[in-house]
Amino acid sequence: MVYDIAEERVNKVLKISRKYLDWIQNSVLEGEITKAKFEKLKVELRKVINEEKDSIIFYILRTTLYSEKEIIGRTKGGSKLII
Amino acid sequence: MKGTIFVFSNGTLKRKDNTIYFEGENDLKKFVPIENTIEIHIFGEVTINKDVLEFFSQKEILLHFYNYYGYYVGTYYPREHYNSGFMILKQAEHYIDPIKRLVLARKFVAGGVRNMEKVISYYNSRSVDLSSTLEKIANLKQLITSQNDINQLMAIEGNIREIYYSAFDSIINDENFAMEERSKRPPKNRLNALISFGNTLLYTTILSEIYKTHLDPRIGYLHATNFRRFTLNLDVSEVFKPIIVDRMIFYLLNKGIIKPKDFDNSLGGLYLKEQGRAAFIEKFDERLSTTVKYRKIGKDVSYRRLLRLELYKIEKHLMGEEEYEPFLAEW
Numbered sequence: 001m002v003y004d005i006a007e008e009r010v011n012k013v014l015k016i017s018r019k020y021l022d023w024i025q026n027s028v029l030e031g032e033i034t035k036a037k038f039e040k041l042k043v044e045l046r047k048v049i050n051e052e053k054d055s056i057i058f059y060i061l062r063t064t065l066y067s068e069k070e071i072i073g074r075t076k077g078g079s080k081l082i083i
Numbered sequence: 084m085k086g087t088i089f090v091f092s093n094g095t096l097k098r099k100d101n102t103i104y105f106e107g108e109n110d111l112k113k114f115v116p117i118e119n120t121i122e123i124h125i126f127g128e129v130t131i132n133k134d135v136l137e138f139f140s141q142k143e144i145l146l147h148f149y150n151y152y153g154y155y156v157g158t159y160y161p162r163e164h165y166n167s168g169f170m171i172l173k174q175a176e177h178y179i180d181p182i183k184r185l186v187l188a189r190k191f192v193a194g195g196v197r198n199m200e201k202v203i204s205y206y207n208s209r210s211v212d213l214s215s216t217l218e219k220i221a222n223l224k225q226l227i228t229s230q231n232d233i234n235q236l237m238a239i240e241g242n243i244r245e246i247y248y249s250a251f252d253s254i255i256n257d258e259n260f261a262m263e264e265r266s267k268r269p270p271k272n273r274l275n276a277l278i279s280f281g282n283t284l285l286y287t288t289i290l291s292e293i294y295k296t297h298l299d300p301r302i303g304y305l306h307a308t309n310f311r312r313f314t315l316n317l318d319v320s321e322v323f324k325p326i327i328v329d330r331m332i333f334y335l336l337n338k339g340i341i342k343p344k345d346f347d348n349s350l351g352g353l354y355l356k357e358q359g360r361a362a363f364i365e366k367f368d369e370r371l372s373t374t375v376k377y378r379k380i381g382k383d384v385s386y387r388r389l390l391r392l393e394l395y396k397i398e399k400h401l402m403g404e405e406e407y408e409p410f411l412a413e414w
Contacts (some may be wrong), residue, residue, distance in 0.1 A: 015100040018114045032086075037118055081368055082361055083090045083105050083113055 001029045003056040005049060012048040013056070016041070025076040086119055087288075089364050091357055093128040098138040117142055122291040124284075126153065126360070145294055147287040152354045154268075155283050158290060158313075160300075169296035173401040174302045185233065185408065187304040187318075187400070192240045193227050194409020195321035196220065199247045201412045202325045206254045208331075216250040237305070240321075247325075255336050259343045274332075276346060276353045280360070281328035281400020282320065284367055289316040289323075289390055296394045319393055322409045327386060330369050335363065378413065 001021060005013050014023075020041045023033035033041070038058075045056060061067050085235040090096070094107025103115040107127075112151025117138075122145045133145075134186040139146060140161035148156040200220055207213040225245050244265070251262040251274065260274045270276040290313055293300045305321065335341045345359030355363065374383040377392070384392065393410055400407035 015102075018100065018116060019102040020116050020118045022116060023114055031116060031119060033119065040118075077274075081086070081089060081365060083088060083092055083106070083115075 001058050003027050003054070004057070005028055005054045009050065009054065013045060015055075016044045016048065019028065033036075085370060087122050087124065088115055088120055089126065089361075090129055091122045091126050091361065095130040096125075096135055097132075098135045102140075103135075117144075120144055122147060122287075124287065124364075125149065126357075133399060136314055145291050147290075149283075152262075152350070152352075153280055153283070153360060155277060155287065158287065160290075160294065165295070165297045170297040170401065171299050171302075171400065174299055177401055178302050178304060178308060185231065185236070186302050187397075188233055188236055189227055190229070190407055190409050191305045191321045192236060192319045193224075194411070195240070195324065196224050196227065196243055197409070197411050198322060198325040199243070200224075202329055203247065211253050211256075213250050213253060216246060219246045232411060233305070234305070235331075240305075251329075254333055257336060260336055269350060269354070271352065273343065273346050273353055276355055277332050277335075277341070277363070278328065280355055280363060281367070285323060286316050286318045286365070287326055288371065288387070289319050292387070292391045292394060293319075295391065296398060298394055319390070319397070322393065323386075323390065326412045327370060331366055335366055340366070355361070376413070 001017060003010075003013055003017075004027065017029050018024075020033055020037055021029035024030050049056065088103075092105070092107040093254050094105055094111065097104045097106065099114070102117045103120065103123075105111070105113045105115065107113075113357065120142075123139075123410070124147045126149045136159065139159065143161060143164055145161065146159035148158070156204055177187060188330055200217060203216055203220070204211050207217060220243055223239060223246070226239050227396065230239060248265050255262075255274070260277075261272065262274050263272060265278070266272070266275045267279055270279045290300055293313075293316055298315060300313040300315045302308050303316075303318045306314040306317045308314055340362055341355075341359055344354050345362070347356045359398050371387040372385050374385050375389070376382075377384045377389070389410060396407050400404040
Protein backbone atom coordinates (compact mmCIF):
# COMPACT_ATOMS: atom_id res chain seq x y z
CA MET A 1 0.00 0.00 0.00
CA VAL A 2 1.30 3.46 -0.91
CA TYR A 3 -0.42 6.73 -0.21
CA ASP A 4 -0.33 10.42 -0.90
CA ILE A 5 -2.46 12.21 1.67
CA ALA A 6 -2.76 15.85 2.68
CA GLU A 7 -0.82 16.63 5.85
CA GLU A 8 -3.84 17.17 8.09
CA ARG A 9 -5.08 13.62 7.44
CA VAL A 10 -1.89 11.68 6.90
CA ASN A 11 -1.53 10.61 10.51
CA LYS A 12 -5.02 9.18 10.65
CA VAL A 13 -4.33 7.10 7.56
CA LEU A 14 -1.06 5.82 8.98
CA LYS A 15 -2.72 4.86 12.29
CA ILE A 16 -5.44 2.88 10.57
CA SER A 17 -3.07 1.10 8.20
CA ARG A 18 -0.72 0.08 11.02
CA LYS A 19 -3.47 -2.06 12.52
CA TYR A 20 -3.49 -4.25 9.42
CA LEU A 21 -0.12 -3.96 7.71
CA ASP A 22 3.57 -3.62 8.49
CA TRP A 23 5.08 -0.20 8.13
CA ILE A 24 7.96 -0.31 5.64
CA GLN A 25 8.87 3.34 5.16
CA ASN A 26 7.13 6.72 4.90
CA SER A 27 3.84 6.29 3.00
CA VAL A 28 4.53 2.60 2.32
CA LEU A 29 3.13 -0.45 4.08
CA GLU A 30 2.95 -4.11 3.16
CA GLY A 31 1.68 -7.38 4.53
CA GLU A 32 -0.45 -10.44 4.08
CA ILE A 33 -4.11 -9.79 4.58
CA THR A 34 -7.33 -11.73 4.16
CA LYS A 35 -10.02 -10.51 1.75
CA ALA A 36 -12.34 -9.61 4.62
CA LYS A 37 -9.67 -7.67 6.50
CA PHE A 38 -8.77 -5.86 3.30
CA GLU A 39 -12.37 -4.71 2.91
CA LYS A 40 -12.40 -3.60 6.54
CA LEU A 41 -9.24 -1.61 5.99
CA LYS A 42 -10.69 0.12 2.93
CA VAL A 43 -13.90 1.01 4.76
CA GLU A 44 -11.92 2.56 7.62
CA LEU A 45 -9.71 4.50 5.21
CA ARG A 46 -12.63 5.86 3.18
CA LYS A 47 -14.03 7.39 6.35
CA VAL A 48 -11.03 9.64 6.91
CA ILE A 49 -9.69 10.54 3.49
CA ASN A 50 -10.91 13.22 1.16
CA GLU A 51 -11.51 11.32 -2.04
CA GLU A 52 -11.14 14.48 -4.10
CA LYS A 53 -7.64 15.20 -2.91
CA ASP A 54 -6.04 12.13 -1.37
CA SER A 55 -4.87 8.99 -3.10
CA ILE A 56 -4.12 5.49 -1.88
CA ILE A 57 -2.84 2.71 -4.11
CA PHE A 58 -2.82 -1.00 -3.25
CA TYR A 59 -0.59 -3.37 -5.18
CA ILE A 60 -2.17 -6.77 -4.76
CA LEU A 61 -0.13 -9.92 -5.25
CA ARG A 62 -2.00 -13.20 -5.03
CA THR A 63 1.22 -15.11 -4.52
CA THR A 64 4.76 -14.12 -3.66
CA LEU A 65 6.00 -16.73 -6.13
CA TYR A 66 6.94 -14.31 -8.91
CA SER A 67 7.54 -11.20 -6.86
CA GLU A 68 10.82 -9.93 -5.62
CA LYS A 69 11.83 -7.10 -3.33
CA GLU A 70 15.09 -5.27 -3.71
CA ILE A 71 16.22 -2.66 -1.22
CA ILE A 72 18.98 -0.09 -1.74
CA GLY A 73 20.26 1.73 1.31
CA ARG A 74 18.85 1.46 4.81
CA THR A 75 16.07 -0.97 5.64
CA LYS A 76 13.61 0.96 7.78
CA GLY A 77 11.03 -1.59 8.88
CA GLY A 78 12.79 -4.57 10.50
CA SER A 79 12.07 -8.29 10.61
CA LYS A 80 8.38 -9.06 10.79
CA LEU A 81 8.62 -12.08 13.02
CA ILE A 82 11.12 -11.19 15.69
CA ILE A 83 11.33 -8.05 17.77
CA MET B 84 -2.30 -15.74 7.05
CA LYS B 85 -2.21 -14.44 10.59
CA GLY B 86 1.18 -14.24 12.17
CA THR B 87 3.05 -14.90 15.35
CA ILE B 88 5.40 -12.41 16.98
CA PHE B 89 8.44 -13.33 19.04
CA VAL B 90 9.81 -10.72 21.41
CA PHE B 91 13.46 -11.13 22.42
CA SER B 92 14.20 -7.50 23.23
CA ASN B 93 13.66 -5.90 26.61
CA GLY B 94 11.10 -3.14 26.78
CA THR B 95 7.47 -2.23 27.11
CA LEU B 96 4.52 -3.63 25.24
CA LYS B 97 1.82 -1.02 24.80
CA ARG B 98 -1.48 -0.30 23.20
CA LYS B 99 -1.12 2.69 20.95
CA ASP B 100 -3.41 3.99 18.20
CA ASN B 101 -5.46 0.81 18.58
CA THR B 102 -2.62 -1.46 17.67
CA ILE B 103 0.37 -3.11 19.35
CA TYR B 104 3.42 -0.96 19.98
CA PHE B 105 6.74 -2.12 21.35
CA GLU B 106 9.22 0.31 22.83
CA GLY B 107 12.57 -1.22 23.68
CA GLU B 108 16.18 -0.54 24.48
CA ASN B 109 18.45 1.15 21.93
CA ASP B 110 15.71 3.34 20.54
CA LEU B 111 13.71 0.38 19.29
CA LYS B 112 10.19 1.38 18.33
CA LYS B 113 7.88 -0.91 16.46
CA PHE B 114 4.22 -1.10 15.60
CA VAL B 115 2.73 -4.55 15.11
CA PRO B 116 -0.51 -4.93 13.15
CA ILE B 117 -3.05 -6.18 15.67
CA GLU B 118 -5.45 -7.51 13.05
CA ASN B 119 -2.80 -9.88 11.79
CA THR B 120 -1.57 -11.30 15.08
CA ILE B 121 -2.72 -14.47 16.81
CA GLU B 122 -0.13 -14.97 19.52
CA ILE B 123 2.92 -13.32 21.01
CA HIS B 124 5.82 -15.27 22.47
CA ILE B 125 7.77 -13.29 25.03
CA PHE B 126 11.38 -14.20 25.82
CA GLY B 127 12.75 -10.79 26.79
CA GLU B 128 12.10 -8.71 29.92
CA VAL B 129 8.84 -7.08 28.93
CA THR B 130 6.64 -4.69 30.89
CA ILE B 131 2.92 -5.05 30.34
CA ASN B 132 -0.01 -3.12 31.78
CA LYS B 133 -3.67 -3.96 32.21
CA ASP B 134 -4.65 -1.73 29.33
CA VAL B 135 -2.72 -3.87 26.87
CA LEU B 136 -4.01 -7.12 28.42
CA GLU B 137 -7.56 -5.86 28.01
CA PHE B 138 -6.79 -5.09 24.41
CA PHE B 139 -5.39 -8.59 23.84
CA SER B 140 -8.46 -10.15 25.46
CA GLN B 141 -10.70 -8.18 23.19
CA LYS B 142 -8.73 -9.24 20.13
CA GLU B 143 -8.35 -12.83 21.39
CA ILE B 144 -4.58 -12.82 21.36
CA LEU B 145 -2.59 -15.18 23.59
CA LEU B 146 0.67 -14.25 25.29
CA HIS B 147 3.15 -17.05 25.96
CA PHE B 148 5.92 -16.31 28.43
CA TYR B 149 9.32 -17.96 28.65
CA ASN B 150 12.09 -17.46 31.19
CA TYR B 151 15.72 -16.59 30.53
CA TYR B 152 16.53 -20.19 29.58
CA GLY B 153 13.64 -20.48 27.17
CA TYR B 154 11.51 -22.58 29.54
CA TYR B 155 7.79 -22.13 29.30
CA VAL B 156 6.54 -20.02 32.20
CA GLY B 157 2.87 -19.62 31.41
CA THR B 158 0.26 -18.17 29.14
CA TYR B 159 -2.03 -15.22 29.38
CA TYR B 160 -5.15 -17.07 28.29
CA PRO B 161 -7.89 -14.50 27.70
CA ARG B 162 -11.43 -15.17 28.82
CA GLU B 163 -12.94 -18.04 26.82
CA HIS B 164 -14.89 -16.70 23.91
CA TYR B 165 -16.22 -20.04 22.74
CA ASN B 166 -18.10 -21.02 25.86
CA SER B 167 -19.55 -24.46 25.51
CA GLY B 168 -20.78 -26.23 28.60
CA PHE B 169 -21.71 -29.15 26.39
CA MET B 170 -18.16 -29.67 25.16
CA ILE B 171 -16.73 -29.50 28.69
CA LEU B 172 -19.19 -32.16 29.82
CA LYS B 173 -18.25 -34.36 26.87
CA GLN B 174 -14.55 -33.84 27.54
CA ALA B 175 -15.03 -34.75 31.21
CA GLU B 176 -17.18 -37.76 30.33
CA HIS B 177 -14.41 -39.15 28.14
CA TYR B 178 -11.91 -38.56 30.90
CA ILE B 179 -13.85 -40.04 33.80
CA ASP B 180 -14.86 -43.20 31.95
CA PRO B 181 -11.64 -45.28 31.99
CA ILE B 182 -12.50 -47.12 28.78
CA LYS B 183 -13.29 -43.96 26.82
CA ARG B 184 -10.17 -42.29 28.17
CA LEU B 185 -8.05 -45.25 27.15
CA VAL B 186 -9.44 -45.17 23.61
CA LEU B 187 -8.27 -41.59 23.13
CA ALA B 188 -4.96 -42.09 24.94
CA ARG B 189 -4.14 -45.06 22.69
CA LYS B 190 -4.96 -42.99 19.60
CA PHE B 191 -2.49 -40.29 20.59
CA VAL B 192 0.25 -42.83 21.23
CA ALA B 193 -0.49 -44.80 18.07
CA GLY B 194 -0.58 -41.62 16.00
CA GLY B 195 2.73 -40.44 17.42
CA VAL B 196 4.37 -43.81 16.81
CA ARG B 197 3.13 -44.02 13.23
CA ASN B 198 4.59 -40.61 12.52
CA MET B 199 7.88 -41.63 14.16
CA GLU B 200 7.95 -44.59 11.80
CA LYS B 201 7.32 -42.24 8.90
CA VAL B 202 10.29 -40.09 9.85
CA ILE B 203 12.56 -43.10 10.35
CA SER B 204 11.55 -44.79 7.11
CA TYR B 205 12.10 -41.53 5.25
CA TYR B 206 15.73 -41.48 6.37
CA ASN B 207 15.98 -45.25 5.99
CA SER B 208 15.32 -44.83 2.29
CA ARG B 209 17.99 -42.16 2.04
CA SER B 210 21.25 -44.06 2.57
CA VAL B 211 21.09 -44.49 6.39
CA ASP B 212 20.21 -48.04 7.34
CA LEU B 213 17.61 -47.91 10.10
CA SER B 214 15.76 -51.14 9.40
CA SER B 215 16.54 -52.60 12.84
CA THR B 216 15.01 -49.50 14.49
CA LEU B 217 11.90 -49.87 12.39
CA GLU B 218 11.67 -53.52 13.31
CA LYS B 219 11.96 -52.84 17.03
CA ILE B 220 9.30 -50.12 16.86
CA ALA B 221 6.98 -52.38 14.86
CA ASN B 222 7.28 -55.09 17.53
CA LEU B 223 6.51 -52.77 20.41
CA LYS B 224 3.74 -51.04 18.50
CA GLN B 225 1.61 -54.17 18.62
CA LEU B 226 1.42 -53.85 22.40
CA ILE B 227 -0.35 -50.47 22.25
CA THR B 228 -3.81 -51.84 21.53
CA SER B 229 -3.63 -54.46 24.28
CA GLN B 230 -2.77 -52.04 27.10
CA ASN B 231 -5.56 -51.55 29.58
CA ASP B 232 -3.85 -49.11 31.85
CA ILE B 233 -2.71 -45.57 31.09
CA ASN B 234 0.56 -45.96 32.97
CA GLN B 235 1.49 -49.12 31.12
CA LEU B 236 0.57 -47.39 27.88
CA MET B 237 2.86 -44.50 28.74
CA ALA B 238 5.64 -46.95 29.58
CA ILE B 239 5.34 -48.58 26.14
CA GLU B 240 5.31 -45.15 24.55
CA GLY B 241 8.46 -44.31 26.52
CA ASN B 242 10.20 -47.45 25.28
CA ILE B 243 9.32 -46.73 21.68
CA ARG B 244 10.47 -43.15 22.01
CA GLU B 245 13.80 -44.34 23.42
CA ILE B 246 14.36 -46.58 20.40
CA TYR B 247 13.29 -43.75 18.13
CA TYR B 248 15.67 -41.25 19.71
CA SER B 249 18.53 -43.75 19.51
CA ALA B 250 18.25 -43.56 15.71
CA PHE B 251 18.91 -39.81 15.78
CA ASP B 252 22.67 -40.28 15.96
CA SER B 253 22.77 -42.11 12.62
CA ILE B 254 20.49 -39.55 10.98
CA ILE B 255 22.40 -36.51 12.17
CA ASN B 256 25.84 -38.11 12.08
CA ASP B 257 27.65 -35.30 13.90
CA GLU B 258 29.38 -35.96 17.19
CA ASN B 259 28.74 -32.36 18.29
CA PHE B 260 25.08 -33.24 18.35
CA ALA B 261 25.06 -36.69 19.89
CA MET B 262 21.84 -37.90 21.46
CA GLU B 263 23.22 -40.25 24.13
CA GLU B 264 19.95 -40.24 26.01
CA ARG B 265 16.96 -37.98 26.38
CA SER B 266 17.47 -35.50 29.21
CA LYS B 267 15.25 -32.66 30.33
CA ARG B 268 15.24 -29.94 32.99
CA PRO B 269 18.04 -29.18 32.28
CA PRO B 270 18.91 -30.70 28.90
CA LYS B 271 22.39 -32.20 29.19
CA ASN B 272 23.52 -31.82 25.60
CA ARG B 273 22.87 -29.78 22.51
CA LEU B 274 20.49 -32.13 20.78
CA ASN B 275 18.38 -32.46 23.91
CA ALA B 276 18.27 -28.68 24.22
CA LEU B 277 16.97 -28.43 20.65
CA ILE B 278 14.31 -31.09 21.20
CA SER B 279 13.12 -29.45 24.42
CA PHE B 280 12.93 -26.02 22.86
CA GLY B 281 11.11 -27.30 19.79
CA ASN B 282 8.61 -29.28 21.85
CA THR B 283 7.91 -26.23 24.02
CA LEU B 284 7.14 -24.15 20.94
CA LEU B 285 4.82 -26.86 19.65
CA TYR B 286 2.96 -27.09 22.99
CA THR B 287 2.26 -23.37 23.02
CA THR B 288 1.28 -23.27 19.36
CA ILE B 289 -1.27 -26.04 19.92
CA LEU B 290 -2.53 -24.21 23.01
CA SER B 291 -3.18 -21.15 20.84
CA GLU B 292 -5.12 -23.31 18.39
CA ILE B 293 -7.15 -24.92 21.20
CA TYR B 294 -8.20 -21.43 22.22
CA LYS B 295 -9.96 -21.09 18.88
CA THR B 296 -12.07 -24.20 19.45
CA HIS B 297 -14.62 -25.17 22.08
CA LEU B 298 -12.17 -27.50 23.76
CA ASP B 299 -10.81 -26.93 27.24
CA PRO B 300 -7.02 -27.32 27.32
CA ARG B 301 -7.10 -28.43 30.96
CA ILE B 302 -8.58 -31.85 30.21
CA GLY B 303 -6.12 -34.22 28.50
CA TYR B 304 -6.38 -37.98 28.12
CA LEU B 305 -2.93 -39.46 27.81
CA HIS B 306 -1.52 -36.84 30.16
CA ALA B 307 -3.41 -36.86 33.44
CA THR B 308 -5.50 -33.82 34.23
CA ASN B 309 -4.23 -32.12 37.38
CA PHE B 310 -4.25 -28.83 39.22
CA ARG B 311 -1.24 -27.36 37.54
CA ARG B 312 -1.19 -27.27 33.83
CA PHE B 313 -2.77 -27.53 30.42
CA THR B 314 -2.63 -31.11 29.18
CA LEU B 315 -4.73 -31.44 26.04
CA ASN B 316 -2.05 -29.63 24.06
CA LEU B 317 0.53 -32.16 25.31
CA ASP B 318 -1.65 -35.02 24.06
CA VAL B 319 -2.08 -33.55 20.60
CA SER B 320 1.61 -32.69 20.35
CA GLU B 321 2.50 -36.41 20.60
CA VAL B 322 1.10 -36.86 17.12
CA PHE B 323 2.97 -33.92 15.61
CA LYS B 324 6.35 -33.85 17.38
CA PRO B 325 8.07 -36.25 14.95
CA ILE B 326 6.87 -34.55 11.78
CA ILE B 327 7.14 -30.94 12.87
CA VAL B 328 9.86 -30.64 15.52
CA ASP B 329 12.16 -33.59 14.87
CA ARG B 330 12.31 -33.26 11.11
CA MET B 331 12.99 -29.55 11.51
CA ILE B 332 15.90 -30.28 13.84
CA PHE B 333 17.46 -32.68 11.30
CA TYR B 334 17.12 -29.99 8.69
CA LEU B 335 18.67 -27.27 10.85
CA LEU B 336 21.64 -29.48 11.76
CA ASN B 337 22.23 -31.11 8.40
CA LYS B 338 22.21 -27.71 6.69
CA GLY B 339 24.50 -26.26 9.35
CA ILE B 340 22.03 -23.50 10.28
CA ILE B 341 22.52 -24.22 13.98
CA LYS B 342 26.10 -24.81 15.12
CA PRO B 343 27.76 -25.74 18.43
CA LYS B 344 28.59 -22.07 19.06
CA ASP B 345 24.89 -21.28 19.31
CA PHE B 346 24.73 -22.96 22.70
CA ASP B 347 25.48 -21.76 26.17
CA ASN B 348 26.47 -23.93 29.10
CA SER B 349 25.00 -22.64 32.32
CA LEU B 350 23.33 -23.94 35.48
CA GLY B 351 24.50 -27.45 34.62
CA GLY B 352 22.48 -27.54 31.42
CA LEU B 353 22.84 -26.53 27.80
CA TYR B 354 20.66 -23.86 26.34
CA LEU B 355 20.27 -22.22 22.98
CA LYS B 356 21.59 -18.68 22.81
CA GLU B 357 19.43 -15.91 21.48
CA GLN B 358 20.78 -16.10 17.97
CA GLY B 359 20.24 -19.84 17.84
CA ARG B 360 16.72 -19.42 19.17
CA ALA B 361 15.98 -16.81 16.52
CA ALA B 362 17.20 -19.13 13.76
CA PHE B 363 15.15 -21.96 15.20
CA ILE B 364 12.02 -19.84 15.47
CA GLU B 365 12.30 -18.53 11.96
CA LYS B 366 12.41 -22.09 10.66
CA PHE B 367 9.62 -23.18 12.99
CA ASP B 368 7.35 -20.41 11.75
CA GLU B 369 8.20 -21.26 8.17
CA ARG B 370 7.40 -24.90 8.83
CA LEU B 371 4.00 -24.08 10.33
CA SER B 372 3.05 -22.12 7.24
CA THR B 373 4.28 -24.82 4.84
CA THR B 374 1.33 -26.41 3.11
CA VAL B 375 0.71 -30.08 2.48
CA LYS B 376 -2.04 -31.81 0.57
CA TYR B 377 -4.84 -32.91 2.86
CA ARG B 378 -6.55 -35.83 1.15
CA LYS B 379 -9.80 -35.74 3.08
CA ILE B 380 -10.76 -32.31 1.82
CA GLY B 381 -8.52 -32.37 -1.26
CA LYS B 382 -6.91 -29.06 -0.46
CA ASP B 383 -3.53 -27.67 0.47
CA VAL B 384 -3.42 -26.79 4.16
CA SER B 385 -0.65 -25.39 6.33
CA TYR B 386 0.71 -27.33 9.28
CA ARG B 387 -0.84 -24.76 11.60
CA ARG B 388 -4.22 -25.39 10.01
CA LEU B 389 -3.57 -29.11 10.32
CA LEU B 390 -3.24 -28.69 14.08
CA ARG B 391 -6.64 -27.03 14.20
CA LEU B 392 -8.22 -29.69 12.01
CA GLU B 393 -6.88 -32.28 14.45
CA LEU B 394 -8.70 -30.50 17.27
CA TYR B 395 -11.92 -30.48 15.27
CA LYS B 396 -11.55 -34.23 14.79
CA ILE B 397 -11.25 -34.61 18.56
CA GLU B 398 -14.39 -32.50 19.02
CA LYS B 399 -16.25 -34.77 16.63
CA HIS B 400 -15.04 -37.83 18.53
CA LEU B 401 -16.18 -36.37 21.86
CA MET B 402 -19.60 -35.57 20.44
CA GLY B 403 -19.87 -39.12 19.11
CA GLU B 404 -20.07 -38.05 15.48
CA GLU B 405 -16.95 -39.62 14.07
CA GLU B 406 -14.20 -41.66 15.65
CA TYR B 407 -10.92 -39.80 15.99
CA GLU B 408 -8.10 -40.94 13.75
CA PRO B 409 -4.80 -39.20 14.38
CA PHE B 410 -3.07 -37.39 11.53
CA LEU B 411 -0.60 -39.47 9.57
CA ALA B 412 2.02 -37.79 7.42
CA GLU B 413 1.56 -38.83 3.83
CA TRP B 414 4.78 -37.79 2.16
